[in-house]
Amino acid sequence: MTLTGRPWPMPLKMGVGFAAGLLLGLVVHLTAGADAGWVQAFTRYVTTPASSLFLNLIFMLIVPLLFSALVMGIAEMGDIRALGRIGWKTLAYTVVLSGAAVLLGLLLVNVLRPGAGVDPTLAAQLLVQNAERSRDIVASIETQPRGIDMVLSIVPSNVIQAASDNGSILALMFFAVMFGVGMVLTDDDKVATLKRGIEGVFEISMTLIGLVIRLAPYAVFCFMFNLAAIFGFELLVRLGAYVGVVVLALGLHMFVGYGIAVRLAGRSPLKFFRDIQEAAVMAFSTASSNATLPTALRVADQIGLPHKVSRFVLTVGATANQNGTALFEGVTVIFLAQFFGVDLSLGQQFMVMLVCILGGIGTAGVPSGSLPVVALICAMVGVDPIGIGLILGVNHFLDMCRTTLNVSGDLTLATLVAAGEPEDVDDGGAHAPANGTAA
Template structure:
């Protein structure tokens, strides 16, 4: 199913662009039927994303609980968590710095002479505070966190459950087995949901092209192309660092995550690819107890694509309005984005909220965000895919540094084999010989 699904997704992308172009060419912009048909197209990705969100909370909970309970070694948990945070902070700073460097080099907004064309709507920047961030980490209700798919809060609750199960030993064994069964069930459901992915891709692109036309790609072509070049350089950096640890397997990693990348890119949602990314990292040889801990953490703290977008977008707006921002202020802006972007959990339209708050703080026109709304979908497609790359490389590298990387499995197998980690064949043990699995 693997190769066929990739092919079907690509076919869906092409057909979506063609269908959107036909729709846009057939109906006038003010024709109410255009909006109606675009809404019908958009129904497909909306349904797909709802199905994906249905899976995420129980999958994240089950994988973290079984992973921590299986580790048994709190020192290993702390060591992996420390490496993950160190990687996330370094990657975020690199992404922000690269975006700032390239936007000053390319100057995509200089001479734009653009005027805000759309209403921004309400962005609740008042919640973007240290108090909000700290409170947002801790759930007042596990059920509320799961109902809202708040990954950070689910992570905290799952940590407590996993550590608690480790502490009570055999008494918690039935709960651990239940969590393992739940994880397998969610992956089986993921397989069913993924069959709908090509239709979701078709609908997403059909809706965007239908309402805005192919011209929207050309209108902001300079900004989009330069932003994608910046993300390409970030991908190269990430894979080069990955190659230091993974050596030749870093190329194989890219091949294994091609489907999650396509899903995130075509639906403009990092979240859409999370269940599939779990599966592919299984096949790459990352034990579920490691990916189940690092990936949810990464989806809260390691959004490399969003990071590079924030500096790029902020400086593009300043350039478009002809406002000179001294290098000292740019560095302060970078550090502000570095901190504030870690507090966006639970805030609607997160990237735009962070950018709006930063623009306001540095005296730049907040309404300039309207300049980006026309192509935000296309920019979001790239940054969502980049978020997937960043988290996949981080997870694989940290796993390799712990000596836990397993042999490769067939990336296109319908059912991913569960990586075993111990000499006894258990799924969650820590008795791994690091030399056994050299790349």
């Protein structure tokens, strides 16, 4: 596909696949109906196998990607011992901000319930097309630990077994975090080779994910055709409600949550949001925290954050402080559970929250970096990952929105960390007075 002689950008390709699958599916729903023989044959032998292949490729790369990303995310905080208080404050505030984001998202999606109300018969009809995957997911629900067993299961007795079981992915993530902490606490010269090797695994995983994502336009066509042929225009209503809830949650966390955090740091929230506009616009445009990092560093200098704080916090935050991504993942999983009529207990939602917080640390700061994690969490809590087809068509817009929150969160985090630091922590950068005006 080319556009004015140039290859089409991936978001546009996915948009075309989304629109084509949706329109054709709606036409089939209004004319032949999902029960027509040729429709069932087409979905059984063409669209469902194609979409299942895409999901299998995603799951194939989950373990190496998630493990290497989490280890590298923690290991990049290797200056924690050298920076002392700054490093540990960064880690603590990252967990607090990410936890608040996910909690807000889960509250809104449970109160507003954008995915509820779908005819369970229609949902079951869709799951029948993916019978084998659905059986595996239902079976995993029965084996999910409860109560104190759920807490104990976070610490794996066999990490290899945890890596091979979607339901034990939180245990794998715990091991990855511990492994990263171990690398931080070990002499650099003794782990340098291992660190480069894990970084190589991460780069290889990202390269392969990039190749798999090239299939996304075709997969999203198959996803949307199946969904639209069964649910008709009700699908559009649910999808619109989902986008509304995600944007509402992102907006509330940014302007209320970050506003409170900035106020606690002794700055004016209105002036803070006005000063970081350049970085926010760049984040929205590129949908990439990594691509926005140079702009964020410049903005940090302009608002008077100490260099030693801003360089450490923003560099780590581009990978590890993904508040918007964590919030998006939590809302998406609960929305899909509502859509398919899967009743998640408070314990399961708590697990979703934990995985989203850790997933925010281990999600690459690149466009669509959270899609594999969403599919993984869905399988973990018994929601058919086929449902990610619902969000693929609107993912790029939501990616732009959540990246804006991610980058704004990095600057908020840097402001919080800098607030309690003595003047001599800086190595040449300007300081902002306590009233929040830039020097």
